[in-house]
Amino acid sequence: MKTNHKHISKFLSLVLRHDPGKIGLQLDENGWADVEELVSKCQKYQPNLDIELLKEIVETNDKKRFAFNQDYTRIRASQGHSLKIDLKYTPKQPPEFLYHGTVEKFMDAIKEMGLLKMSRHHVHLSEERETATKVGSRRGKPIILIIRSGAMHANGIEFFQSDNGVWLTDNVSPEYIDFQ
Numbered sequence: 815m816k817t818n819h820k821h822i823s824k825f826l827s828l829v830l831r832h833d834p835g836k837i838g839l840q841l842d843e844n845g846w847a848d849v850e851e852l853v854s855k856c857q858k859y860q861p862n863l864d865i866e867l868l869k870e871i872v873e874t875n876d877k878k879r880f881a882f883n884q885d886y887t888r889i890r891a892s893q894g895h896s897l898k899i900d901l902k903y904t905p906k907q908p909p910e911f912l913y914h915g916t917v918e919k920f921m922d923a924i925k926e927m928g929l930l931k932m933s934r935h936h937v938h939l940s941e942e943r944e945t946a947t948k949v950g951s952r953r954g955k956p957i958i959l960i961i962r963s964g965a966m967h968a969n970g971i972e973f974f975q976s977d978n979g980v981w982l983t984d985n986v987s988p989e990y991i992d993f994q
């Protein structure tokens with residue numbers, strides 16, 4: 815992604831996941847914003863952003879963080895919100911194992927309480943070990959936890975998958991975590 819795009823993408827994450835009020839925008843209860851309204855309200859902070867550039871950013875985003883509706887009139891972040899919104903993902907059967915990347919300083923708490931969603935809506939889990947390694951590396955030397963998602967699901971715990979492939983669940987109690 816071009817540097818300028820990355821900067822705008824970060825701003826869009828802020829507005830569409832955490833603080834639409836910053837630009838006087840309102841999201842509907844499912845997290846959607848009106849595209850024209852978003853672009854015009856971003857002008858003050860992102861004067862280069864127009865609808866064409868927005869489409870390019872959505873398409874080229876490394877993690878497909880944003881999605882348009884079918885006729886491109888609305889846009890939302892696919893996951894990662896701290897706002898109370900309902901993404902309306904339907905429950906889905908997860909693979910037998912999923913991965914979570916974290917760092918040493920959280921391990922005592924995770925061993926005691928399991929994985930908690932912290933400031934997000936869900937705990938985020940990956941299908942690929944490599945993705946979990948990247949997620950953990952944001953905070954330091956990554957530690958990869960293997961989650962027995964198949965067993966969780968068999969015990970009635972719901973999982974969802976976001977539009978961009980991230981697996982989401984409410985929390986993961988320590989009995990389902992392989993600490994290796």
Ligand code: HQG
Nearest residue numbers: 879894915916920923924927928929930932933934938949
């Ligand atoms: C840790 C980024 C203490 C957890 C990434 C993590 C991902 C605990 C941190 C996405 C804990 C929360 C999500 C407990 C969990 N005690 N610490 N009981 N349970 N933790 O950022 O999974 O760029 O909310 O291990 O790439 O790191 O935003 O979650 O280290 O896909 O699109 O608390 O965010 O994507 O951190 O990352 P986060 P995450 P975007």
